[in-house]
Every structure is written in structure tokens, then in C-alpha cells.
Amino acid sequence: MRGLASIATALAHRADELTGELVALYERELPHLVNDDENMVSLLSASVYQNIDTAFRIFQHGIDPERVEAPAAAVEYARRLAQRGTAVVDLIRAYYLGQTAVLDQALAEGARQISDPEELGLTMRHALTTTFTFIDRVTRQVVSAYEEERDRWLLNRSAVRAARVRALLDEDGVDVDATEVALGYRLRGHHVGMIAWYPADAHPPDPLVGLETVAGRLVGDGGEGRALFVPRDELCAWVWLPVEGPVLPQRRRIERVLAESDPDVRLAIGDPGVGLDGFRRTHRQALRVQALALAAGGACERALTFREVGAVALMTSDLNAARLWVEDMLGPLAVDDEQHARLRETLRVFLASGGSYTAAASRLTMHKNSVQYRVRKAEELVGRPVSDNRLDLELALNLCRWLGTGVLTRS
Structure with missing residues (x-):
């Protein structure tokens, strides 16, 4: 349309002025895009100017907006924002704010050039549909560039972070100050090491995002900063949670976070440590606990801590030896069926309660006489009083509790 070409030509002479007005608009509506370093603001201005210039050329020369490519400065600006x-x-909002502002200027210019209201309406309707097609095409291209750059940037950043963390775990003489800056994590504070993972048969849509979300929620308001999250592979991540002192996240908090997350997420948690030595130690503990959880299989609890299962976790490196030792300690009580499982659990709680039938009955919500009966049956199966080798007996029972079929005898 000749009317649109004339309007576009008039506005093209004001391209520099319009660019300044749009940058000022962004300063009001999207201030973080403008309150940035000089290079980014200069690139923003170049992106705005090239988009305006391209739009006016579409109307001046009758170019099909579906065939237009996003300007180079616009694509580069999208990449920088992703970084x-x-x-x-x-x-995306910047594009639509700009579209509205330029169309408003076009309407004002059209009213000056076109006196017939009907012709003005038709002209501006065509301007609106063409501009929408142009903005839609350009935004799809710049968003695609943004997403590609974000994925590349995150992958590279994760690789650099993983290399830094491996150096922390394996090497002495690490420059702690430089590493803290590179990782964005305080190494001199207290840490809780954690392994977060999905089982191999899980198929979450975006597993690392899910695991990182869980880590962030465990820090919550009580931490001293963000968690250090290092992807290990597509289903597993190493995590360090900053804590205010030598304390674990509360079990209630862990269970609440897990209840709100994907039901396949699993956590292995070390004891709190301080400084670089604690950073390494709590991680090693978490690895031990994960090994226990993997050996236990699907029946294992979703979150295990080294404080709960440390002694058991240290025995998982040789599962066959652990199985033979459990059989030696428990005899027929190690048989894998419901009846023997009830007897094992009653005996475990009885020993954990200091050998008190009353306390065990309270914890098990059973009658005291029932506890006495089950303990006596368990003693018969073990073949000796439970007071003999009590510590070894408790350890064997805990191995059964956490490793289940991994150390039990088939019935």
C-alpha cells in the first residue's frame, strides 16, 4: 500500500529518535535491560535500530515479512542475555513493547497524511497485521538463538564447575579464594554434601532441573547462600548445601521437599563438615550412603543420611561378604519373608530401646507381652541370647533393615 510506504518513509527519517525513545521506554518498563554495562546498552540500541529499520523497509518495498531474517545485532543481543x-x-516483552510504541507513532503519522477515516483504518489494519507477522517471526528467531546459547553456556559452565570441584576433591594446594569466586560458593563455611539422583529406570522430562530444584529448596531460608550443584551425568548430581553450623537439614524439611518433588528423586546425605576438609569428607560420606541405597534397590527410603546408616554404608563395598556375615550373625532369622521381617524389626527396636520391653512396645505400638514373645522367638532363631555380641547383632539387623534382599537369605 502506497499510504503505508509513505508513512514508513516519514518514520524512517526519525529512526535514531525512535530508537532513543524505545530505549527510554525500556528504562522505565524493563530497567535491568538498560541499567547494564556500556557494551550491553550499545548492543541493545543497535538491536532496536536494526529492527526498526528492517520493519520500515518491509513497508517501503513491499517485502514479505515471513521471509525476513532477524537482524544480526538482535540475535547477538539475545545470546548475550542468555549468557x-x-x-x-x-x-519477548521488549519486542511487544516496542511494537506497540512504533505502531502508535505510525498511527499519528498516518493521521497527518491520510484524511479519509476509512482509508486510514484500512491502512493501519494492514500495518498491524504485517507488523505482527514481522515481530512474531523475529521473536521466534531471537528466542531460538537465546535458547541455543543458554544451553551451550550452561553446558560449558557446568563443565568448568565440575573441573573445579574435581580439583578440590583430588588435589592439595588449591587456591581457595579463586575457587570460591569461580564457583560462587563459600568453601570456608559449613557444608552438607549430598548426592541427588534418579534411578536408571526413571524418565523425568528434565532430570537435572528437577534435582537442582530439590537442592535449592533444601537450602531454603536457613542456608547461607545457594547450593553448589554439579551435574555428574544426566540423572545424577553432586551437591553441597551451605549451612549455618554443624547441623543437618531437619528430617521433616527433607521429607516435605521430597513430597513436593518428583517421587523418583533419591538423596544420600553426608554429615556436616567445615572448611575444605569438611567439604571433601561430607562428599565421601554421601557417596558411601548412595552406594548403600543403590545396593538396597527400590525398597530403600528416598533419603538416607550418613548419620543414620554410616556404619552400614561402610560395609556395602563387598555386598557378598556382608550377606555371609549377616547369615552367620542371624542364622534363620535372616530369611527373607514377612514373618521373619517382623521378628527382626521387633528385635532391632528392642535393642535400640536399651533392652526395654516397655519402651520397645511404645515405639512399635504393640503390647509388651507381644514384644517379649517376638524377642524370645528371635533368640531361638539366632541360637543365643541377644545380649551376646549385642553390637554385632544390632549392626546385622540394621544391614537387613537398609539393604533388605541384598543381604537376606531366600526362603
Whole structure:
């Protein structure tokens, strides 16, 4: 349409002025895009100018907007925003704010050039549909560039972070100050090491995002910063939680976070440690606990801590030896069926309660006489009083509790 070409030509002479007005608009509506370093603001201005210039050329020369490519400065600006972690929604909003502002200027210019209201309406309707097609095409291209750059940037950043962490775990003489800056994590504080993973047969849509979300929620308001999250593979991550002192996240908090997450998520948690030595030690403990959980299989609890299962976890490196030792300690009581499982659990709680039938009955919500009967039956199967080798007996029972069929005897 000749009317649109004339309007576009008039506005093209004001391209520099319009660019300044849009940058000022972004300063009001999206201030973090403008309150940035000089290079980014310069690139933003170049992106705005090239988009305006391309739009006016579409109308001046009758170019099909579906065949237009996003300007180079616009694509590069999208990539830079991805590197800085700016939300993609801000990039999209900037385009539609700009579209509205330029169309408003076009309407004002059209009213000056076209006196017939009907012709003005038709002209502006065509301007609106063409501009929408152009903005839709360009935003799809710049968002695609943003997402590609974000994925590449995150992959590279994760690789660098993983290399730094491996150096921390394996080497002495690490520059702690430089590493803290590189990782964005305070190494001199207290840490809780954690392994977060999905079982091999799980198929979450975005597993690492799910695991990182769980880690962030465990830090919550009580931590001293963000968790250090290092992907190990597509289903597993090493995590360090910053804590205020030598304390674990509360079991209630862990269970609440897991209840709100994917039911396939599993956690192995070390004891709190302080400084670089504690950073390494709590991680090694978490690895031990994970080995226990993997050996136990699907019946294992979703979250295990070294404090709960440390002694048992240390025995998982040789599962066959652990199985033979459990059989030696428990005899027929190690048979894998419901009847013997009830007897084992009653005996375990009885020993954990200091050998008190009353306390065990309270914890098991059973009658005291029932506890006495089960303990006596368990003693008969073990073949000796439970007071003999009590510590070894408790350890064997805990192995059964955590490893289940991995150390039990088939019935």
C-alpha cells in the first residue's frame, strides 16, 4: 500500500529518535535491560535500530515479512542475555513493547497524511497485521538463538564447575579464594554434601532441573547462600548445601521437599563438615550412603543420611561378604519373608530401646507381652541370647533393615 510506504518513509527519517525513545521506554518498563554495562546498552540500541529499520523497509518495498531474517545485532543481543541469565520473557516483552510504541507513532503519522477515516483504518489494519507477522517471526528467531546459547553456556559452565570441584576433591594446594569466586560458593563455611539422583529406570522430562530444584529448596531460608550443584551425568548430581553450623537439614524439611518433588528423586546425605576438609569428607560420606541405597534397590527410603546408616554404608563395598556375615550373625532369622521381617524389626527396636520391653512396645505400638514373645522367638532363631555380641547383632539387623534382599537369605 502506497499510504503505508509513505508513512514508513516519514518514520524512517526519525529512526535514531525512535530508537532513543524505545530505549527510554525500556528504562522505565524493563530497567535491568538498560541499567547494564556500556557494551550491553550499545548492543541493545543497535538491536532496536536494526529492527526498526528492517520493519520500515518491509513497508517501503513491499517485502514479505515471513521471509525476513532477524537482524544480526538482535540475535547477538539475545545470546548475550542468555549468557547473563536474563529471563527470556523480558526479551519477548521488549519486542511487544516496542511494537506497540512504533505502531502508535505510525498511527499519528498516518493521521497527518491520510484524511479519509476509512482509508486510514484500512491502512493501519494492514500495518498491524504485517507488523505482527514481522515481530512474531523475529521473536521466534531471537528466542531460538537465546535458547541455543543458554544451553551451550550452561553446558560449558557446568563443565568448568565440575573441573573445579574435581580439583578440590583430588588435589592439595588449591587456591581457595579463586575457587570460591569461580564457583560462587563459600568453601570456608559449613557444608552438607549430598548426592541427588534418579534411578536408571526413571524418565523425568528434565532430570537435572528437577534435582537442582530439590537442592535449592533444601537450602531454603536457613542456608547461607545457594547450593553448589554439579551435574555428574544426566540423572545424577553432586551437591553441597551451605549451612549455618554443624547441623543437618531437619528430617521433616527433607521429607516435605521430597513430597513436593518428583517421587523418583533419591538423596544420600553426608554429615556436616567445615572448611575444605569438611567439604571433601561430607562428599565421601554421601557417596558411601548412595552406594548403600543403590545396593538396597527400590525398597530403600528416598533419603538416607550418613548419620543414620554410616556404619552400614561402610560395609556395602563387598555386598557378598556382608550377606555371609549377616547369615552367620542371624542364622534363620535372616530369611527373607514377612514373618521373619517382623521378628527382626521387633528385635532391632528392642535393642535400640536399651533392652526395654516397655519402651520397645511404645515405639512399635504393640503390647509388651507381644514384644517379649517376638524377642524370645528371635533368640531361638539366632541360637543365643541377644545380649551376646549385642553390637554385632544390632549392626546385622540394621544391614537387613537398609539393604533388605541384598543381604537376606531366600526362603
